[in-house]
Amino acid sequence: MKLTEKTIVAALRRNGYKATPQRRAVIHAIANSNDHLTPADIHDRIHQDHPGIGLVTVYRTLEVLIALNLVCELHTGTNFPSYTLSVPQHHHHLVCSGCGEVVDFTGHNLAGLEERLTRESGFRIDDHILEFTGRCRTCQKMSGTVSAAR
Ligand SMILES: [Zn+2]
Ligand SMILES: [Zn+2]
Ligand SMILES: [Zn+2]
Known part of the structure; x- marks a missing residue:
């Protein structure tokens, strides 16, 4: 919500x-x-x-x-x-580069990555931003790149 x-x-x-x-x-x-x-x-x-x-x-x-x-x-x-x-919770975004639609998502496992980065760089990680870009379903349909045969 x-x-x-x-x-x-x-x-x-x-x-x-x-x-x-x-x-x-x-x-x-x-x-x-x-x-x-x-x-x-x-x-x-x-x-x-x-x-x-x-x-x-x-x-x-x-x-x-x-x-x-x-x-x-x-x-x-x-x-x-x-x-x-x-x-009202920690979450991230999928952003459509066609129409700008933003979809929120939660639930990821970055603990392993953060651990590795901390180990390798000595960095103390406080936070992260994660955005994926691509095309939403509607935009894929409009450009005809949705492959139904797969
Ligand atoms: Zn996160
Ligand atoms: Zn779109
Ligand atoms: Zn958001």
């Missing part, structure tokens, strides 16, 4: 952040979009109703939302990071 506008606002307050009109406008834009939005997209969408909210405010709000894991930051699919509603 994705977080909603309401649960995000509640989580902000729970973590001691005020749900200012600026923050609410950014959350509203993300929650009401089916796409993942870049900061510029978000700014465009709220500009009409909130001409006073600048791009810098959008960036600052996104920083807070990311720090609290309330939105997901996606690195592939657009030239800039883009943002979408999060789900």
Whole structure:
């Protein structure tokens, strides 16, 4: 289950952040979009109703939302990071390079890899980002690359 506008606002307050009109406008834009939005997209969408909210405010709000894991930051699919509603658990993404669809997934086993990397590099790993890119079913159908005969 994705977080909603309401649960995000509640989580902000729970973590001691005020749900200012600026923050609410950014959350509203993300929650009401089916796409993942870049900061510029978000700014465009709220500009009409909130001409006073600048791009810098959008960036600052996104920083807070990311720090609290309330939105997901996606690195592939657009030239800039883009943002979408999060789900309340550690998860990763499949991103369609055709239509931009984002599918969340959980459940992976990276423990062995992390162990090996730590051993080989001496690195202390705190976190990881994992995104797979490819084509969703719909986009494969449209380009005729779905092979039914396999
Ligand atoms: Zn996500
Ligand atoms: Zn993970
Ligand atoms: Zn697609």
